[in-house]
Amino acid sequence: MKLRLKQILESALSDIRNASSKEALESARVRYLGKKGELTSILRGMGSLSAEERPAMGQIANEVRAAIEKALEEAAAAIERHAFDARMERETIDVTVPGKKPAPGKKHPLNIVLDELCDIFTGMGFSIAEGPEVELDYYNFEALNIPKNHPARDTQDTFYINDNIVLRTQTSPMQIRTMEKQKPPIRIIAPGRVFRSDAVDANHSPVFHQIEGLVVDKGVTMGDLKGTLEIFAKKLYGEDTRVRFRPHHFPFTEPSAEMDMMCFKCQGEGCRLCKGEGWIEILGCGMVHPRVLKTCGIDPDVYSGFAFGIGLERIVMRRYKIDDMRLLFENDARFLSQF
C-alpha cells in the first residue's frame, strides 16, 4: 500500500506539472482526489488494515493528499500568472505611435464676418437681440408702417404659413419686438436669417442674412446715425474708408437713406466692381418713423431714434472676393475650408 501511495503521488505530481490549463488541472484533481479518485479509493481500503498499521498508513496517506493539494494550488496560481502576463503583453500600448488627428471644423465665412460686426457694435455699447424667423404679419409688415396692399410689400414677397404668419422678409420686426418690451434708452443689433421668394442666382437667394440696428433715446439725431454708421464702416473696412448717405425711402423710417462706401478698388472713379458707380451700397437706414414709435407705446414727442439694416452676404462676398452667392449656401467643404 505504501508503494501504491508513492506511485499515486508521483503520477499526480507529474500530471499536475503537465497541466497547462485550468481545465487540465481540474481533471487531475478529480482523477486523484475526487470521490472516485485513486487516493480516495485507497483511503477507503484502510478499514482492512490491522490496528497497528492503520495510523502510520493514515499519516502517509494524509501527507500524500496534502502534497497533491499543495501542488494543485501552486499550479493554479502559476497558470493564472501566465494568463495575466500574456494579457499584459497583448494589451501593451505604444504611446509613441502618432495619434489620429481629428479634422476640426471651421467657422463659416458668414459667421466670421458676423462675429466681427457684432464685436464692432457691442464695442459701441449695443447689445444683441434675437427673434423668430417665423413671424407674424403684424411684426414683419403692419407695425412697420407697411399695411396690407402697400406697394412696399411687392419687393418683399415671402413664404406664407397662413394669412397672418410669414417667414420674415427682414430683421426689422425686431425693432418692434424690442420696443414693445423695453423702454428707452435702447441700443440693439439683431442679426438673423431672412427669407424672400426670390429665384436663386449669383446675387440672390431665398434665404439670406441681415443685421438690424436700433437706437432710441431722448435727443437722438440724424447726426448720431451718420456718426455711428461711419465709425462702423471704418472699423470694418479701414480708417480711410469714405461713405456717403443718399436719400431713399423706407416705410418705417423718415427721413430714410442708403449708405454707400467709396469703391475701394477704383477710389470713386468707376470700375467693374462698382458697376461704374464709384460707390457701393452697404445698408439702409433712417430715423425711426414717429408712427412706429407710437405703435410701440413710445412718445415721439419725447423720444427719437434711428435704425439701420445691413445685408450680410454682400459684405462677406466683398471681403473675400466671392462672386457667386450660391457658394455660401452649398456647403462644399472644399470651398469652406479656405476661410
Ligand code: DAH
Ligand atoms: N429692412 C430693410 C430691407 O430689408 C432694410 C432697412 C432699411 C432696415 C432701413 C432699417 C432701416 O432698419 O432703417 O430692405
